[in-house]
Amino acid sequence: MHGMIVTDGTSEALIGNCLYFIKSDASTAINARNVHEEVNFGRFSCQNAGILTVLPALQQLLSKVHNPAAHALRNWGALSETPHGKKTKQIFLDSFDTFIDFINGAKTSISGAVKLHGCDSFDVASLLTPSDCLAAAANPDTVAILEDLVHHWCKEIEQVDNT
Structure with a gap:
C-alpha cells in the first residue's frame, strides 16, 4: 500500500522517501509561472535505516550531493571578489564539513545507545x-x-x- 504523509517532521517519523520543498523567499507568492524560480526541492531516502532514519539519510544527502557541489562552485558572486569574501566562503565550507562530521558522530553515538530490556510481567x-x-x-x-x-x-x- 502506498501513501503520502505531509508533515513538518515533529509529529511523524520519516520513513520511506522524503521529498522536501524549500521556498527561498517567504514574501513571494508561488504560482505556475515562478515555481521553478522560487522553490527548491529534493529527495532523500530513509528506508532501511532502522531506528535511525533521518541522520543517515541527511548525512548521505549532504556529503554526497550538497557538499561536493558547494566545494565545486566557482562563482560565489560578491564573495569571490574580496579577500574578506573569500575568507567568508572558506569559513562556510569548513563549517559545512564540520557539520557533516558532527552528523556522523551523532549517528555513531546514537547507534551505540543503551537499549534497555523490556518487562514481561508488567506493561x-x-x-x-x-x-x-x-x-x-x-x-x-x-x-x-x-x-x-x-x-x-x-x-x-x-x-x-x-x-
Missing part, C-alpha cells in the same frame, strides 16, 4: 497518567516488579557508561 507502557502511576504504586507486587526493572536498567546503563 510499563500502560502507565500513561498520574492516576495510573498511583494505582501501580498502591500495588506492592507491581512496585516490586518495577523496582527490579529499574534496578536492571541502572546496571545496563552503568555497563555502557563504564565502556
